[in-house]
Every structure is written in C-alpha cells, then in structure tokens.
Amino acid sequence: xxxxxxxxxxxxxxxxxxxxxxxxxxxxxxxxxxxxxxxxxxxxxxxxxxxxxxxxxxxxxxxxxxxxxxxxxxxxxxxxxxxxxxxxxxxxxxxxxxxxxxxxxxxxxxxxxxxxxxxxxxxxxxxxxxxxxxxxxxxxxxxxxxxxxxxxxxxxxxxxxxxxxxxxxxxxxxxxxxxxxxxxxxxxxxxxxxxxxxxxxxxxxxxxxxxxxxxxxxxxxxxxxxxxxxxxxxxxxxxxxxxxxxxxxxxxxxxxxxxxxxxxxxxxxxxxxxxxxxxxxxxxxxxxxxxxxxxxxxxxx
Ligand code: CIZ
Numbered sequence: 001x002x003x004x005x006x007x008x009x010x011x012x013x014x015x016x017x018x019x020x021x022x023x024x025x026x027x028x029x030x031x032x033x034x035x036x037x038x039x040x041x042x043x044x045x046x047x048x049x050x051x052x053x054x055x056x057x058x059x060x061x062x063x064x065x066x067x068x069x070x071x072x073x074x075x076x077x078x079x080x081x082x083x084x085x086x087x088x089x090x091x092x093x094x095x096x097x098x099x100x101x102x103x104x105x106x107x108x109x110x111x112x113x114x115x116x117x118x119x120x121x122x123x124x125x126x127x128x129x130x131x132x133x134x135x136x137x138x139x140x141x142x143x144x145x146x147x148x149x150x151x152x153x154x155x156x157x158x159x160x161x162x163x164x165x166x167x168x169x170x171x172x173x174x175x176x177x178x179x180x181x182x183x184x185x186x187x188x189x190x191x192x193x194x195x196x197x198x199x200x201x202x203x204x205x206x207x208x209x210x211x212x213x214x215x216x217x218x219x220x221x222x223x224x225x226x227x228x229x230x231x232x233x234x235x236x237x238x239x240x241x242x243x244x245x246x247x248x249x250x251x252x253x254x255x256x257x258x259x260x261x262x263x264x265x266x267x268x269x270x271x272x273x274x275x276x277x278x279x280x281x282x283x284x285x286x287x288x289x290x291x292x293x294x295x296x297x298x299x300x301x
Contacts, residue, residue, distance in 0.1 A: 004228050005032055009274035017053035019269060022047060022062060023213040024235035024261040029057045029269060032173060035240060038214045039065060039111050040126045043294075046070045055272050056280075057264050063280045065163040066243055068287045078268035080278040082260050086198075087112045089168030090146040095120035098143055101162065107133055107143045109149060109293065113171075114282045115282045119289035121145070124298065127197050127212035129301035130154045132162060136300040149174070153197040153204055173198035175255040181206040184229045184252055194219055195231030195252065207231060220244065233258050 009032075010205040012019065021033035030036050035045045037297045039062040046066040047052050053074040061084050063077040072203040095117055098107060109121040110130070118124055125133040131154050134142050142161055144151040146168030155163040176199050184193060194216045195207040204210045209219050213236050220240055230236055231252035240249045271277065282290070 001028070001174045003267065004270055008082075008270050008273060011270070012055075014186045015053050015273055015276075016046075016051050017055055017273060018049055018051045019055045019057060020066070022058035022235070022261065023217070023239065024233040024258050025057050025264060026235070026262060026266075027238045027265055030235065032199055032266065032269065033057065038126065038128070038212055040128075041214060042066065043069050044296070046073065046075070053273075053276075055168070056221045057268055057269060058082070059087075059260050060280075061112055063112055064282055065111065065118075065294065066288075067280045067282050068115060068280065068290050071282075071284075071287060074276070075277050075280040076276065077216050077280055079263040080274035081265045083261060084112050085118070086110075086147060086168050086170045087114055090117055090166055092116040092120050094166075098145070098164075098166075102141070102143060103154050104139075105143050105164065106137050108137075109145050110147050113146065115286050115290045117145070118293045119286045121293050123300060124290075124293040124297045125301070126297075128215055129297065130197075132155045132301045133297055134158055134163070141204065145159065147198055149200055149204075150301045152201045155212060156201075170198040172233060172256060172258045173231075176203050176253045178202045178206055180253050181231075184250070188227050188229060188250065190225075191227035191229050191248075191250070192220075192223065192225045193229045193231065193252065196233075199231055203231065209266045220249070228300055230256075232256065233261065235261065 003081045018034045021030045021036045043065045047069045055076045059082045087131040106122045111126045143164045145166035152167035192208045194209045227248040229252050
C-alpha cells in the first residue's frame with residue numbers, strides 16, 4: 001500500500017495533478033487526496049487550484065461538474081462506471097417534459113444530476129444550500145428534481161412555497177428507518193443523531209440535526225457532545241475519526257455504504273494517473289447551459 005502511495009505521489013508531481021476525494025470515498029482514497037469534501041466544495045477547489053489534471057475520486061456527475069467549471073483542465077474519473085443511481089432517475093428529456101407541463105415554473109436540480117439534466121434546469125443546488133436557493137426564487141411554485149426526500153425536507157422549511165417533486169431517491173440513504181433511530185437512541189441515550197436530508201422524512205423528523213455531509217462533519221467537529229450517530233454514507237466516519245479521535249462515532253445503519261463510491265480503490269487512482277484515464281468531456285453546448293445553472297446557484301446561495 002505504501003509503495004502504491006509513493007508511486008501516486010510521484011505520478012501526481014509529473015502530471016501536475018491534484019487528487020480530489022468525495023466524503024463518501026474509501027479511507028485509502030481519502031487518505032491520499034489533496035482535498036476531501038462534498039461535490040460542490042471539490043468543484044470549487046478544482047477551479048481555484050493551479051494544476052493541469054484533476055483526478056476526481058467520486059462518481060460521474062461530480063467529475064462532470066468539475067469539468068464544466070474548469071473546462072481547460074483535464075478531469076479524470078478513476079472508475080469509468082462509477083455512477084449515481086439517484087442522478088439516473090431523471091433524464092434531460094424528462095426535464096423538457098416538465099418544462100412543457102409547467103412552462104412558468106422554475107426548475108431546480110440537485111447537484112446529483114447529469115450535465116445534460118443541469119443544462120435543462122434553471123438553477124442547481126446542493127444539500128447544503130437547497131433551502132437557500134429555493135427560498136431566493138421569487139416564484140411561489142418551484143419544481144425540484146430528482147431527490148424527493150431532500151425535496152420534502154426543503155418543503156417543510158419553506159411553508160410559503162409550493163414544491164413539485166420528482167420521485168427519485170438515494171437507495172443508500174433510504175435504507176434507514178425510524179426504528180433505526182429509536183434503537184440508536186435507546187442504545188446511546190447521550191448521543192446526537194445527525195442525518196442527511198436524503199433520508200426518509202420519517203427519519204429526518206426524529207433526528208437531532210439534518211444536514212449535508214459537510215454540515216454533519218462541521219456539527220460533529222464543533223459540538224461539545226462526545227457521541228454521535230451518523231446517518232449518512234460511511235465514508236464520512238473516516239474524516240470524523242481522524243479529526244476527533246477522542247469522540248465516538250457510530251453508523252446509524254450498517255447498509256449506509258454507497259456501492260458506486262466504493263468502486264474507486266487506491267489502485268484505480270494510480271491507474272488514472274498512469275494511463276490518463278478516464279477523461280471526462282462535456283459537449284460545450286451542454287456545458288455552457290449547465291454552467292449557467294451552477295453559476296446561478298453561486299449567486300443565490
Ligand atoms: O453534495 C454532495 O457531495 C453530496 C452528494 C452529498 C453531500 O451532502 O455532501
């Protein structure tokens with residue numbers, strides 16, 4: 001493992017590359033990354049860091065977002081087939097049909113969407129700024145795609161808005177049930193339960209805190225509490241255990257493991273740098289429109 005890490009460091013220097021790893025990546029991948037974080041934070045890093053090549057250890061929509069925001073850089077996705085089943089629940093054609101049905105209603109898309117879907121939407125958002133983005137729109141009615149659970153969570157915080165939701169969800173986060181929250185409370189009565197808004201509404205209602213991966217990490221790192229039950233993908237525990245070794249972190253459900261995120265191994269990162277693979281390209285006509293949705297998010301949030 002150490003030998004592979006040394007080879008990666010050498011190749012990275014030769015290729016003037018940086019490695020970005022999403023919070024859901026395996027520990028071995030997060031530990032060699034130059035930056036770890038959520039998809040939007042990483043895409044912003046991609047634009048600001050001087051380098052020729054970005055190795056994006058994550059899934060396709062994340063590498064696409066980095067490419068859209070940094071078109072002149074080479075963006076590599078180490079595992080070609082690392083995708084997001086939630087993003088795949090909606091196509092650009094589906095959004096065009098929504099537009100026909102609701103011609104005057106703005107369409108907001110979650111960052112977990114393909115470049116082609118982003119290109120058809122008015123503005124993009126992440127789990128940390130969805131409420132801010134939607135509340136800044138002047139229209140009463142807003143369409144939100146594709147995660148219905150994040151949509152329900154946002155709708156609860158925005159009672160003055162009417163949200164039209166797509167019926168997609170994250171197969172990993174929906175595994176958590178209210179019974180898991182109740183049993184964690186019984187087992188760890190002094191713990192704080194922190195969950196992602198992609199969890200079911202019946203779960204988010206019972207949690208102490210609901211937030212994106214970065215918000216969960218920030219909450220747990222800065223709280224005076226000592227024990228935390230984490231209701232999002234297991235990869236988040238790597239960072240928390242490394243930064244707060246004296247605190248206790250437990251996973252809310254053993255199934256909180258995204259199989260797509262776990263496709264990327266240290267070896268995949270090495271091969272990406274060695275063979276310059278797999279290069280992400282986004283057709284400029286699509287990238288230009290998707291960039292508008294992403295830029296608008298920055299302005300609103
Ligand atoms: O925005 C992201 O990177 C995702 C997919 C989740 C989160 O909450 O960070």
